[in-house]
Amino acid sequence: MVVSLSLILPREQTVFASVLAPYFHEVAPGAPIDPVKRAEQMLNRKDVTAFWLHHAAARIGFALVLNLPDDRRELSEFMIVPQYRRQGHGQEAASLILQEFPGRWRMGISEGSPQAAAFWGTCLSLVPGLSALQTGAPFTEHQTKSYTFDIAGPNNA
Numbered sequence: 001m002v003v004s005l006s007l008i009l010p011r012e013q014t015v016f017a018s019v020l021a022p023y024f025h026e027v028a029p030g031a032p033i034d035p036v037k038r039a040e041q042m043l044n045r046k047d048v049t050a051f052w053l054h055h056a057a058a059r060i061g062f063a064l065v066l067n068l069p070d071d072r073r074e075l076s077e078f079m080i081v082p083q084y085r086r087q088g089h090g091q092e093a094a095s096l097i098l099q100e101f102p103g104r105w106r107m108g109i110s111e112g113s114p115q116a117a118a119f120w121g122t123c124l125s126l127v128p129g130l131s132a133l134q135t136g137a138p139f140t141e142h143q144t145k146s147y148t149f150d151i152a153g154p155n156n157a
Contacts, residue, residue, distance in 0.1 A: 005097065009043070048065065051097065061080040073106075078097075099151060111144040124147060
């Protein structure tokens, strides 16, 4: 199993919006989020790095990394499309993304997706170089809790 990353380019905004629509329906049902506007915002912000997640030739999901001050990061959005879930791709993709950016991380866990809480509870315990894991209050009304943690650099793992 090999997951790879590629940048989501601004010219892919329409394709990205089509993936965001079912994602927002899953993680924030009923929230008034326009996937077209959100795709445009995220792909044109200088503080966001957007990735497609691939397995072989298939696009299996996406991740958005918000680059915060003081070399901190937030995994603001992460999705594996349903037909690729429960096969280890999410764990592999999460590890790859987090290790790409050593340092302090934070992330919120969606209230609308109970499987997300179970996934991240297990996933984070398996990420190489992860330390100082703490559970905290949610960042938004659509979340149930948050995590903060550190990821060691390649020379400190």
